[in-house]
Amino acid sequence: xxxxxVVDDDPAMRRTLSINLRARDYEVETAGDGRSALQxxxxxxxxxxxxxxxxxxxxxxxxxxxxxSFTQVPVIVVSARSESDDKVEALDLGADDFITKPxxxxxxxxxxxxxxxxxxxxxxxxxxxxxGLRLDVTDSRATRDGAEIHLTxxxxxxxxxxxxxxxxxxxxxxxxxxxxxxxxDTQTNYLRVHLASIRRKxxxxxxxxxxxxxxxxxxxxxxxx
Amino acid sequence: xxxxxVVDDDPAMRRTLSINLRARDYEVETAGDGRSALQxxxxxxxxxxxxxxxxxxxxxxxxxxxxxSFTQVPVIVVSARSESDDKVEALDLGADDFITKPxxxxxxxxxxxxxxxxxxxxxxxxxxxxxGLRLDVTDSRATRDGAEIHLTxxxxxxxxxxxxxxxxxxxxxxxxxxxxxxxxDTQTNYLRVHLASIRRKxxxxxxxxxxxxxxxxxxxxxxxx
DNA sequence: CGGCGTCTTGACGCGATCTTGGCGCCGGTT
DNA sequence: AACCGGCGCCAAGATCGCGTCAAGACGCCG
Numbered sequence: 001x002x003x004x005x006v007v008d009d010d011p012a013m014r015r016t017l018s019i020n021l022r023a024r025d026y027e028v029e030t031a032g033d034g035r036s037a038l039q040x041x042x043x044x045x046x047x048x049x050x051x052x053x054x055x056x057x058x059x060x061x062x063x064x065x066x067x068x069s070f071t072q073v074p075v076i077v078v079s080a081r082s083e084s085d086d087k088v089e090a091l092d093l094g095a096d097d098f099i100t101k102p103x104x105x106x107x108x109x110x111x112x113x114x115x116x117x118x119x120x121x122x123x124x125x126x127x128x129x130x131x132g133l134r135l136d137v138t139d140s141r142a143t144r145d146g147a148e149i150h151l152t153x154x155x156x157x158x159x160x161x162x163x164x165x166x167x168x169x170x171x172x173x174x175x176x177x178x179x180x181x182x183x184x185d186t187q188t189n190y191l192r193v194h195l196a197s198i199r200r201k202x203x204x205x206x207x208x209x210x211x212x213x214x215x216x217x218x219x220x221x222x223x224x225x
Numbered sequence: 226x227x228x229x230x231v232v233d234d235d236p237a238m239r240r241t242l243s244i245n246l247r248a249r250d251y252e253v254e255t256a257g258d259g260r261s262a263l264q265x266x267x268x269x270x271x272x273x274x275x276x277x278x279x280x281x282x283x284x285x286x287x288x289x290x291x292x293x294s295f296t297q298v299p300v301i302v303v304s305a306r307s308e309s310d311d312k313v314e315a316l317d318l319g320a321d322d323f324i325t326k327p328x329x330x331x332x333x334x335x336x337x338x339x340x341x342x343x344x345x346x347x348x349x350x351x352x353x354x355x356x357g358l359r360l361d362v363t364d365s366r367a368t369r370d371g372a373e374i375h376l377t378x379x380x381x382x383x384x385x386x387x388x389x390x391x392x393x394x395x396x397x398x399x400x401x402x403x404x405x406x407x408x409x410d411t412q413t414n415y416l417r418v419h420l421a422s423i424r425r426k427x428x429x430x431x432x433x434x435x436x437x438x439x440x441x442x443x444x445x446x447x448x449x450x
Numbered sequence: 451c452g453g454c455g456t457c458t459t460g461a462c463g464c465g466a467t468c469t470t471g472g473c474g475c476c477g478g479t480t
Numbered sequence: 481a482a483c484c485g486g487c488g489c490c491a492a493g494a495t496c497g498c499g500t501c502a503a504g505a506c507g508c509c510g
Contacts, residue, residue, distance in 0.1 A: 038407030041407075066407050067407075069398035069399075069401040069402070070395070070396070070407070071399070139392065139393040139394055140393075140440065141392070142396035142444065153443050156443070
């Protein structure tokens with residue numbers, strides 16, 4: 001049975017959703033504010049979270065951020081405003097789906113099913129293996145022929161972004177934003193320095209990079225698979 | 226690791242399920258008839274039983290009845306017929322969930338997860354043994370060469386979270402949330418202090434940690450196996 | 451009330467990590 | 481041939497994060 005947490009400040013809405021979900025054989029828990037929502041997630045770890053953006057205490061966005069800091073639980077964001085800003089922001093923060101009020105129960109149920117099914121697929125861990133090198137991005141673990149290789153936080157972040165786009169070119173702006181935020185300094189050589197240390201640790205021959213390739217003037221590309 | 230017993234008379238189906246479950250890090254045993262299924266359950270007590278209703282010797286329903294006479298092991302009934310009679314009967318007899326063929330692997334996996342979670346953490350024996358050190362997380366008992374080691378509640382909670390993710394990096398936010406809830410204070414050194422006392426008690430050489438490794442700027446990792 | 455174990459909080463030193471600037475190489479352009 | 485932008489590389493200094501210690505607060509129980 002799927003366990004759903006409904007987060008909404010409107011008691012009537014909580015009630016409606018509970019009844020409908022329970023009638024479909026979902027186990028339901030509700031929360032009226034962000035604080036208790038976080039608590040429920042932490043204690044009981046639902047299969048899906050339905051999160052309304054308009055909450056009294058914490059902003060829904062803040063709740064989502066905090067959730068993502070400690071769990072991968074699937075979240076469907078519910079919003080009264082159909083502003084696409086909200087949508088983009090929510091999805092960027094790791095929401096799995098987005099639905100705007102008013103919505104039909106059927107649509108909601110369909111999205112709950114879709115999301116729990118999708119997550120049921122257990123995103124296979126992001127692992128790369130080349131030669132003796134093994135990069136387990138989800139575990140933040142790197143080994144060469146079994147020996148541990150230590151990467152620093154910045155190095156991991158860069159490797160992670162590059163690995164997610166494996167094969168594709170990743171622009172410098174995207175890499176810089178991923179680590180230093182949108183207000184990164186344009187006039188630095190962060191990337192050159194950190195990519196150098198990444199190569200020193202991961203490339204077979206750091207002076208002749210194969211995995212982390214430079215695309216002059218554009219960005220970098222991670223080649224594997 | 227969760228241990229699943231697959232009971233089905235069709236070898237191809239056993240094989241398919243085994244492969245898919247093993248790929249997800251489940252330990253799998255199979256049985257082709259009711260008799261051997263009962264035997265496996267008695268001898269090795271799986272965490273979840275996948276029970277097909279169409280068996281050669283004993284009727285699946287009969288197997289379920291006998292199972293329930295001596296154990297509470299979670300059972301997911303698999304049936305080719307979607308007759309709700311079957312469903313009602315199976316659930317009445319103590320099945321924990323019901324799924325009809327044909328089904329997607331994803332759906333099955335989701336139900337296995339849900340069932341094993343619902344029935345309780347049942348994390349089969351979260352016990353770690355290294356050198357003379359023995360950590361029984363489920364029982365909250367720790368011994369070194371037979372001698373009791375006392376851990377405080379907070380220490381246990383941290384050890385538990387780390388042990389559950391053995392080998393993986395556990396981020397600071399996750400550890401903090403596990404102990405102090407989602408509204409933890411960001412600006413403290415809780416983790417440093419408590420990890421220090423954990424190491425003082427559990428590490429062979431606390432000044433040179435092997436079990437509880439720090440990943441600067443990210444979190445901690447419990448290494449065993 | 452007093453003792454005990456546990457948790458919190460602040461301060462300090464040290465090593466790892468990051469930043470910053472400079473230098474040389476290379477390919478493309480003038 | 482000289483110039484230039486972009487990059488790899490290096491090394492020094494600044495900063496950050498961690499381990500450690502110790503003092504005090506807190507709750508529990510006798």
